[in-house]
Each structure stands twice: as structure tokens, then as C-alpha cells.
Amino acid sequence: MTAEQHARIRVRQRRRREFGRHLVLGLIAFILVAPFYYVLLASLKDSTEIFSYPPKLLPIPPYFGNYRDLLWNTGFLRWMFNTLFVATSVTVLKVFLDSMAGYALAKIEFTGRRLVFLLMVILLMVPIGALIVPLWSMVSGLGLINTYWALILPPLANPLGAILMRQFILGLPRDLENAARLDGLSEFAIYWRIVLPLIKPGLVVLAVIIFTDQFMSFTWPLIATTSDELQVLTVGIAALRAHGGANYGVWSASAVMSLVPIGVFFFVLQRQFLARSLAGALKQ
Amino acid sequence: MTPTDTYSGPAIELIEVAKHYGKVTVLDRVDLTVAPGEFIALLGPSGCGKSTLLKLIAGLDELSHGEIHIAGRLANYLKPAERDVAMVFQNYALYPHMTVRENMGFPLKMSGIARDIVTAKVDEAASLLQLNAQLDRFPDELSGGQRQRVALGRAIVREPYVFLMDEPLSNLDALLRVEMRAELVRLHKRVGRTTIYVTHDQVEAMTMANRIVLMKGGVVQQVGTPAEIYATPANTFVATFVGSPPMNLFKGHIGGAQFHGSFDIPVPARVTSGDVTLGIRPEHVEIVEAGDKEGLAATIDVVERVGPDAYLRMTTQAGATVTARVDGASRAREGERVALRLPPARLSFFDAAGNRMSIDKEG
Numbered sequence: 001m002t003a004e005q006h007a008r009i010r011v012r013q014r015r016r017r018e019f020g021r022h023l024v025l026g027l028i029a030f031i032l033v034a035p036f037y038y039v040l041l042a043s044l045k046d047s048t049e050i051f052s053y054p055p056k057l058l059p060i061p062p063y064f065g066n067y068r069d070l071l072w073n074t075g076f077l078r079w080m081f082n083t084l085f086v087a088t089s090v091t092v093l094k095v096f097l098d099s100m101a102g103y104a105l106a107k108i109e110f111t112g113r114r115l116v117f118l119l120m121v122i123l124l125m126v127p128i129g130a131l132i133v134p135l136w137s138m139v140s141g142l143g144l145i146n147t148y149w150a151l152i153l154p155p156l157a158n159p160l161g162a163i164l165m166r167q168f169i170l171g172l173p174r175d176l177e178n179a180a181r182l183d184g185l186s187e188f189a190i191y192w193r194i195v196l197p198l199i200k201p202g203l204v205v206l207a208v209i210i211f212t213d214q215f216m217s218f219t220w221p222l223i224a225t226t227s228d229e230l231q232v233l234t235v236g237i238a239a240l241r242a243h244g245g246a247n248y249g250v251w252s253a254s255a256v257m258s259l260v261p262i263g264v265f266f267f268v269l270q271r272q273f274l275a276r277s278l279a280g281a282l283k284q
Numbered sequence: 285m286t287p288t289d290t291y292s293g294p295a296i297e298l299i300e301v302a303k304h305y306g307k308v309t310v311l312d313r314v315d316l317t318v319a320p321g322e323f324i325a326l327l328g329p330s331g332c333g334k335s336t337l338l339k340l341i342a343g344l345d346e347l348s349h350g351e352i353h354i355a356g357r358l359a360n361y362l363k364p365a366e367r368d369v370a371m372v373f374q375n376y377a378l379y380p381h382m383t384v385r386e387n388m389g390f391p392l393k394m395s396g397i398a399r400d401i402v403t404a405k406v407d408e409a410a411s412l413l414q415l416n417a418q419l420d421r422f423p424d425e426l427s428g429g430q431r432q433r434v435a436l437g438r439a440i441v442r443e444p445y446v447f448l449m450d451e452p453l454s455n456l457d458a459l460l461r462v463e464m465r466a467e468l469v470r471l472h473k474r475v476g477r478t479t480i481y482v483t484h485d486q487v488e489a490m491t492m493a494n495r496i497v498l499m500k501g502g503v504v505q506q507v508g509t510p511a512e513i514y515a516t517p518a519n520t521f522v523a524t525f526v527g528s529p530p531m532n533l534f535k536g537h538i539g540g541a542q543f544h545g546s547f548d549i550p551v552p553a554r555v556t557s558g559d560v561t562l563g564i565r566p567e568h569v570e571i572v573e574a575g576d577k578e579g580l581a582a583t584i585d586v587v588e589r590v591g592p593d594a595y596l597r598m599t600t601q602a603g604a605t606v607t608a609r610v611d612g613a614s615r616a617r618e619g620e621r622v623a624l625r626l627p628p629a630r631l632s633f634f635d636a637a638g639n640r641m642s643i644d645k646e647g
Contacts, residue, residue, distance in 0.1 A: 019567075171379065173375060175373040175374070175375055175377035176377050176379065177366075178339075178342075178344045178371070178377065179371070179373060179377040179379075179438075180372070181343075181344060181363075181364045181365065181366045182342060182344070182365060182369070182370065182371050182391070182392065183365065183390055183393055183394050184363075184365030184392040184394045185365075185394060194379060197381040198380060198381060
């Protein structure tokens with residue numbers, strides 16, 4: 001066989017391997033995307049069309065009745081407001097508190113620092129189910145059940161963020177703080193003016209984690225609130241069945257609509273995060 | 285006007301300064317007086333406590349014992365920013381999210397100085413350090429030398445009473461280091477401020493400093509001008525740490541105005557009897573022709589040529605190794621037999637504990 005034939009065989013083998021790889025990736029993509037498409041499709045069909053056989057793969061003409069019902073005949077807008085209000089409040093407060101706690105754990109010498117950190121790590125291993133009853137009795141004892149505080153305060157105590165921030169801040173050289181100290185900055189000013197700007201990628205990661213976690217949180221909001229006025233999206237959508245029976249079209253529309261804000265939030269921050277972290281990586 | 289403007293005593297006074305971490309002593313009762321405008325190098329191997337001492341002076345670490353006076357004020361309880369010192373860090377410690385201008389102006393901005401004055405001072409320092417073209421860049425867009433200059437600029441704009449520098453050139457390549465060394469000396473002459481400079485590089489210390497403080501294991505070994513330290517080392521550690529190649533040392537004992545060791549040579553009568561270490565700098569070892577009656581017979585093992593000089597590594601008949609520094613043009617060959625003379629006037633003597641014997645101070 002000539003060298004040219006060898007080369008041709010190699011190219012053919014490579015193409016075959018690549019085709020196989022693409023096939024597997026395509027299959028995985030299909031498995032991931034198909035349910036979303038099905039939900040989107042169902043939200044644009046009326047209740048008879050949803051179960052028609054064979055199923056229509058394109059919603060032509062699209063039916064917007066489900067969205068109309070969702071927006072005007074349910075508490076969807078209220079739920080959305082509650083969810084965004086709670087998730088945003090928790091995110092802002094928690095990013096601020098976690099980064100401060102992370103700074104203290106990483107950079108300030110105080111007695112019991114290691115013990116505090118160890119306790120926080122141990123706390124991570126306690127499942128939420130084990131905490132719910134004592135948490136409820138605490139929040140109830142404070143008279144906060146059925147208030148926004150009941151939804152905002154408990155998540156602030158989750159130690160994951162502070163641990164994450166500690167790791168980010170540990171990576172900053174100590175001489176930076178020393179330089180800041182010589183420049184006359186107080187401990188809080190060092191945190192605010194030097195440390196925070198430098199851990200922006202970490203803050204964005206934390207914000208995304210907290211926001212999505214709050215957006216999808218179900219068990220605690222279900223237990224901590226009983227009033228319709230305070231219902232969040234997850235609880236409200238789950239309750240749709242109880243109110244109006246199984247209307248799959250409206251359900252699907254609610255699923256699609258609830259994806260919008262979190263999608264926007266994630267997209268905006270993710271772009272910023274990717275830009276920052278990539279810039280850092282390339283400069284190294 | 286700072287209180288330091290009218291003060292005329294020592295710039296810095298360290299009295300029994302000590303630092304312990306638990307049971308570990310990092311600095312052991314350091315006493316030092318620094319005159320205004322002096323350039324002092326803290327020299328020593330890694331872990332000798334020189335950076336710790338600098339941090340104590342800056343107020344970035346707490347003293348375990350002793351007193352630090354800066355411009356006559358007891359500084360023990362002053363915050364770093366209240367000590368009127370500026371520090372240049374080994375890794376520059378520039379704020380990555382600020383431009384060069386912002387980095388240099390930051391300390392002034394923090395002390396509440398008006399924006400136009402900050403701009404003027406930053407511009408002045410930038411021209412001094414040739415950084416005008418880089419003022420709007422971020423630190424990661426600068427070369428190592430430029431970053432180093434920005435770090436210096438940040439210290440200069442503050443017009444501090446004392447400059448503290450923690451191995452500021454150690455991250456630069458060899459050529460740039462030599463350039464920056466000269467630049468720093470020029471800068472010191474121009475600005476005229478007291479400077480304490482930490483380094484483990486003896487060449488930096490010898491070429492830049494008015495006085496060197498040589499440290500080992502948290503203890504000051506010797507304080508003196510570069511010439512004093514080189515010519516009259518206080519102990520065997522100083523003798524071997526300063527000078528490249530280091531001083532030749534030979535163990536033996538003195539008896540009857542003779543050194544008895546791996547070779548016997550006459551020594552000045554003033555040297556007291558007992559166990560000693562005899563030392564001689566490589567450039568003081570004289571090479572004479574083999575067979576010289578007063579010389580020690582030796583064989584050249586290795587000839588290292590380093591441009592203007594050549595280092596001859598030799599072994600005497602009794603097995604002692606001796607290094608000599610000779611002219612680079614020397615025709616010495618490896619394997620050649622020679623004779624060595626160790627002029628008595630050039631000899632140093634150290635007692636059994638390794639400390640310099642008083643004979644040399646008299647002589």
C-alpha cells in the first residue's frame with residue numbers, strides 16, 4: 001500500500017469516529033431538548049390537540065389560549081412577582097453576607113476560626129429534610145410564618161456560599177491586603193474596595209447558584225406560607241391542579257413562562273462570568 | 285506637614301525587637317539604629333527573619349517584644365498607615381482592577397488629597413519612572429519591569445519618611461535586575477529618603493546599601509558598611525555568606541605563633557593559642573611557582589573562567605581545598621602543580637565558636 005492510500009484510510013477512519021461521536025452527542029442533545037420542546041408544543045395547543053394522534057410536531061396555527069388563561073385566570077403574575085422578589089432579595093443579601101463571611105474566614109485571624117469553618121462544612125452534610133421541622137418551629141416562634149421574611153431569612157443561613165467565597169478569597173495574595181493596609185484602608189474598606197472587585201467571577205457564580213436555587217425552591221415555601229398572596233411559582237404551579245383540574249395546556253404554558261426570567265438572568269450573568277473568567281485564564 | 289519634618293534624630297530605632305510564633309522565635313532581640321537618608325540592606329538566607337523585620341517596621345505584623353521608633357515616635361501601636369512608611373512588595377501587590385494611574389494615586393486618594401494634586405503627583409512620579417505612556421493601562425498589560433516601576437511609583441507619590449522594600453527585584457530577569465538596581469540607587473540619591481531594603485542577594489546588598497544588616501536564624505550577625513562586612517566578617521557565617529566565591533576557611537589550632545591544621549603556617553604573635561578557624565579571601569591567596577620554599581604545595585583541580593576573573597579550585601598536599609581568584613588572563617591549567625602563599629596580614633581568625641578574634645580589630 002502506498003503512503004497516499006494509508007493517509008486516505010486514516011482520514012476515513014477519523015471521519016467515521018467523528019460521525020460516531022456526533023451521533024452520540026446528537027442523541028444526548030435530543031434527550032435533553034425533547035421534553036422542553038414537548039412542553040413548548042403543548043403550551044401552544046388546545047386541550048384536544050395535545051392528546052391527538054398522530055401528534056403534530058409543529059404548532060400550526062399556534063393556540064395562545066393557554067397563556068391567556070394562565071395570565072388572567074390564575075395568580076401567575078403574583079407568583080412570579082413573589083418568586084422574583086424573594087429570589088432577588090435572598091441573592092443580594094446572601095452574596096453580600098457570604099462574601100463578608102468568606103473574607104473573615106479567609107483573612108482575619110480570630111479564635112475559633114477553624115472550628116467555625118469546620119461546623120459550616122459539617123452543616124452542609126445535613127439534609128434539608130432534617131432541618132425543616134426545627135426551622136418551621138423557629139420561624140413560627142418568631143411569628144414570621146406567612147410573611148416574606150419566612151421565605152428570605154432561612155436561606156441566608158446556608159453555609160455553602162460562605163465556604164465558596166472563602167475559597168475564592170484565599171486565592172488572593174496577602175500582600176494585596178498589606179498594601180491596602182499601608183494605603184490606610186480599614187478592614188471593611190479592604191473587603192469592599194480591593195477584595196470584592198477581584199472576586200467578581202466568584203460573586204457571579206454564587207449569585208447564579210443562589211438565584212436558581214431560590215427560583216426552584218419548593219418544599220420550604222410550601223411549608224412556610226399558606227396565604228395565596230405569598231405563593232411562589234413552584235407552589236402556585238403545583239397548586240394549579242388542585243384549583244382547575246389537570247389542564248396540561250395551562251401547565252405547559254406556566255412551565256414555559258417560568259423559564260423566561262431565570263433564562264434571562266442566567267444568560268446575562270453567564271456571559272459576564274464567561275468573559276471575565278476567560279480573560280483571567282488567557283492572561284495567565 | 286508631618287511631625288517628621290522637624291525631627292533630626294535617627295530615622296528608625298529598633299530596641300530589642302523580637303517576634304515569636306508560638307514557641308518558634310523568628311526574630312531574636314534585634315537592635316538597630318538607622319540614620320535619616322540611609323540605605324540599609326537586610327541581607328540573609330531565606331527564613332532568616334529579614335522580611336518579618338520589615339513587616340514589623342511597616343506595622344503589618346505585631347511585635348512580641350521590644351520597641352520600634354520611627355522618626356522619634358514610638359510606632360509599636362501605630363497602624364501601618366500612621367507610620368509614614370511606604371512599602372514595595374516582592375510580587376508588586378498592584379491592584380489588578382485599577383489602572384496604573386489609579387494604582388499610583390490610590391494611597392493619596394485614600395488620605396483625602398484633592399484630585400488635581402493627586403493627578404499632579406502621579407504625573408510627576410510617572411515621569412521620574414518613565415511610566416507616562418502606561419498610565420491608563422492595567423497591571424496585567426505591563427511587563428515585569430514596568431510593574432516594578434509602578435510599585436515604586438505608588439510608594440514614591442506618598443513621599444513617605446521611610447521606604448521599605450521587600451526583595452523588589454527578585455522577580456525580574458538578570459539583565460533587568462541590574463538595570464533596576466542602578467535605577468533604585470539613582471532614585472534613592474534623588475529622593476534622599478531613608479530606605480530599608482530586604483534581599484537575599486549579596487550583590488544587591490553590597491552595591492546598593494550604605495550599611496548592611498546581615499541576619500541568620502532571626503539573629504543579627506553583623507551590621508556594617510559593605511566594605512567592613514567583606515573585609516572583617518564578624519563570624520564564619522558572614523565570611524562565607526558574603527563574597528563569591530566565599531572566604532576559604534581552615535580548621536586548626538594556634539600554638540607558638542604557628543597555625544597547625546591541614547598545613548602549618550606562621551601567624552602574627554598576637555593571635556591567642558587554642559582552636560581556631562583561619563580564613564582568607566580567594567583574591568588574597570597568592571599563586572607562586574611550584575617548589576617555592578615558603579609556599580604550600582597544591583594542585584589545581586578546576587579552573588573556572590568568568591570573564592575578568594578566573595577561580596582556581598585547588599587541593600593542598602594534606603587534602604585541604606583552597607579557592608583562589610586570579611586574573612582572567614591567567615594561564616593556569618587543570619592538573620598543574622603550584623605553590624600557595626597566604627599572607628599573614630590578610631588572614632582572619634575565628635575562635636572555636638566561629639566568632640572573629642579581636643586580633644584583627646587591633647591590626
